[in-house]
Amino acid sequence: MKYSLQIAAAALLCCLVLPADAHAEYRFCNKTSYVLDGAIAFEADGAWKSRGWTRIPPGDCTDVLEGSIEERDYFVFARSIDAHKGSIKYFSGNTGFCIVDDAFEIEGRDQCAMRGYDSADFLRVRTTAGENWTTTFAEAGEYTEDEARIAGAQRLLKDIGFALKQIDGIAARNTLRAVEAFQRSEKEPATGRIDDVLVGQLIARAIEERDRVGLTFCNRTGELVWAAVGYRNGEGDMSSGWIRIEPSGCRKAIKGELTEEAYYVYAEAVDDTGTIVRRQGSALVWGGNDNFCTKATRFQIRGRERCVARGFDERGFMRVETGGETFRRIDFD
Numbered sequence: 001m002k003y004s005l006q007i008a009a010a011a012l013l014c015c016l017v018l019p020a021d022a023h024a025e026y027r028f029c030n031k032t033s034y035v036l037d038g039a040i041a042f043e044a045d046g047a048w049k050s051r052g053w054t055r056i057p058p059g060d061c062t063d064v065l066e067g068s069i070e071e072r073d074y075f076v077f078a079r080s081i082d083a084h085k086g087s088i089k090y091f092s093g094n095t096g097f098c099i100v101d102d103a104f105e106i107e108g109r110d111q112c113a114m115r116g117y118d119s120a121d122f123l124r125v126r127t128t129a130g131e132n133w134t135t136t137f138a139e140a141g142e143y144t145e146d147e148a149r150i151a152g153a154q155r156l157l158k159d160i161g162f163a164l165k166q167i168d169g170i171a172a173r174n175t176l177r178a179v180e181a182f183q184r185s186e187k188e189p190a191t192g193r194i195d196d197v198l199v200g201q202l203i204a205r206a207i208e209e210r211d212r213v214g215l216t217f218c219n220r221t222g223e224l225v226w227a228a229v230g231y232r233n234g235e236g237d238m239s240s241g242w243i244r245i246e247p248s249g250c251r252k253a254i255k256g257e258l259t260e261e262a263y264y265v266y267a268e269a270v271d272d273t274g275t276i277v278r279r280q281g282s283a284l285v286w287g288g289n290d291n292f293c294t295k296a297t298r299f300q301i302r303g304r305e306r307c308v309a310r311g312f313d314e315r316g317f318m319r320v321e322t323g324g325e326t327f328r329r330i331d332f333d
Contacts, residue, residue: 027062141169151168
């Protein structure tokens with residue numbers, strides 16, 4: 001049998017029984033207006049394993065596991081790609097597993113940070129034995145697959161600067177005009193057709209636009225680097241971390257155009273045991289004289305006063321001037 005499970009904002013909506021396919025698989029389907037990266041976790045050979053990422057465009061489905069489905073617990077997680085404007089959307093639960101930002105397959109779910117990994121809270125899915133199982137990520141609007149593809153195109157068009165008022169999954173005149181304008185900008189025939197090819201082109205453009213703005217951290221060492229950023233928003237001073245940056249890798253610390261005259265940065269290089277690396281007798285740390293609050297696990301902390309009294313750690317961050325630019329890159333070397 002083939003089964004389908006639909007998830008919206010980590011809430012279980014329904015379980016549908018559908019006709020079986022010949023090919024046995026666990027699939028993810030995306031009925032949201034966001035491009036999603038999905039991950040799955042399961043127990044195999046007496047050990048927990050987590051695996052990702054699977055890119056799922058709006059209105060599309062993709063296989064995440066092959067083989068017949070047993071009656072057991074699987075755990076799923078998905079997040080919107082950071083090329084979308086605004087905050088990242090998560091489809092999650094309350095069972096922790098290890099992840100990293102790039103493609104991964106990790107054995108074990110304990111002490112993720114100590115082993116150099118990030119962690120995320122996965123949602124438990126109890127499957128029924130059969131040939132296939134589908135988990136569908138959905139929004140409250142309950143789009144069909146075609147409507148999700150249209151809504152995804154609308155969202156991506158807005159992300160890259162086209163003036164669309166609504167994201168509704170309806171291919172009305174304003175949407176088709178924006179699609180045609182985008183196609184002309186790509187030197188493609190202006191057909192107005194909204195299909196997988198168009199969505200792929202929009203994703204590529206959104207990623208290009210993301211990379212042109214914001215605050216990016218790059219690791220030029222041979223060690224794993226964990227970083228944090230301090231900044232001011234409408235609610236006052238904020239600090240957030242930890243951002244995991246592999247050797248020779250880069251990560252976006254602040255999305256969107258930089259609007260402040262300065263941001264604050266702290267980072268430390270660690271070895272395989274999680275201990276700060278020492279270079280020529282000195283700790284390999286990037287910091288300064290501006291104190292912000294941190295803690296050992298992932299954090300987002302409002303305010304930079306009385307850190308210890310509030311139960312946090314305190315570290316000195318270095319001030320990074322933007323000079324009025326909308327993009328800055330910080331190299332840790």
